[in-house]
Amino acid sequence: MGKNEERTDIPGLADVEAYYEDRGNGHFRSSIHAQGAWNEREQHMGPASGILAHCLAQHEPREDMRIARISFEILGMIPGGDFEVVTSTIRPGRTIELIQAEFVAGGRVAIRAQAWRLITSDTSSISAIEDPSIPPRDECVVWNGSDVWPGGFIRSIDSVHASTHRPGRGTAWIRPTVPLIDGVDSPDWVRLIGVADATNGIATRVAPGPDSWIFPNVDLQIHMYREPAGEWLGIDNSVSFGADGIGLTSSIFHDEDGPFGRAEQILTLRKGPGQS
Structure with missing residues (x-):
């Protein structure tokens, strides 16, 4: 199978034209997208960041x-299919609150998100x-991310990039082409958070x-002053690789x-498995 061919025989995925199916009481099922x-x-x-942002937005809103800030810690593989999001308040307050959402699949926390x-x-x-x-977008050219990256999520994104784009430094605009949750009209900022992790690619x-x-990446830290x-989502992007196996992707949104x-x-x- 070619790297960009869609797998439709993976069991347990939702058959919806959205990233997720809402199964009620904090339970969701992912689709091929x-x-x-x-x-x-x-x-x-x-x-996955988008669904956690959605649940954080729904948690005791005021x-x-x-x-203003969401910190996502990726604790392991994020399995496709059924999962639960558990939200809580870590630090209540009159003017400042810290809230949390955990992505739980198979009895394991795969992602922990905390938001101020x-x-x-x-x-x-x-x-x-x-x-x-x-x-602006009208000065950019169409870019097909699926030429570089496999997977249903990448195929679900429209993207353009500036003529000055190069390896390690680039400017792009991206948007999701399917809803975050089937039958749910998500706020704009939640939908944009749902494609933010693509900045690493x-x-x-x-x-x-x-x-x-x-x-x-093992984390995603987002700060929003507006x-x-x-x-x-417009992305002014830079990628730095250190000499000891650690790198950093930085973006202005x-x-x-x-x-x-x-x-x-x-x-x-890390070296790919095909490298000697």
Whole structure:
């Protein structure tokens, strides 16, 4: 089977045109669209981040607060199929709260997400952003991520990138083409979080594969100084590889109105199994 051919014979996946089927009471089932790039039987961290962000947003929400930072720790393989999300409040407060969501599959926590929810107020008189702008989408060219990466999730993304794009440094716009949850209209920021993990594959320093290198991230840290809106996530992306097997993917995130936050992913660098 070619690396970009879709597997439809993997048991236990939801038959929906969305990343997830909501099975009630915090239980979900992933579809082929959530399939990962490193292993055909696992979920990609992208939509998994989105479903955790969705559950965090639903956890005891307050109109006077919003999530400003989410930290995702990837604790192991994220299996496709059925799973549960368990939410809790770690640190309650009047103006600052720390909340948590755990992705549980097969009795094991695969991802732990913690989010700072902060009080909002009118600070428009002193607002200022130092992050630079990026080229708009209409100045970019279509990029097919499936030419580089396998898996159902990558096939579910529309993407374009700037003409200055190169290995290790690039600018791209991406968007999901299916809903996060079947029959649910998710907030814009939740849907954008659901593709944020794809930043590690936007401007790879080396082509991934068994005869090259693998460089999965073990975390995803997202800070948002403004709540984003719209369908498209703009990414100003850079990738650094250290000399001792550890790397870092760093991104400035944008929507149509400009920059809104940053993301970091620490990487473990390993030779592919085809290398001697």
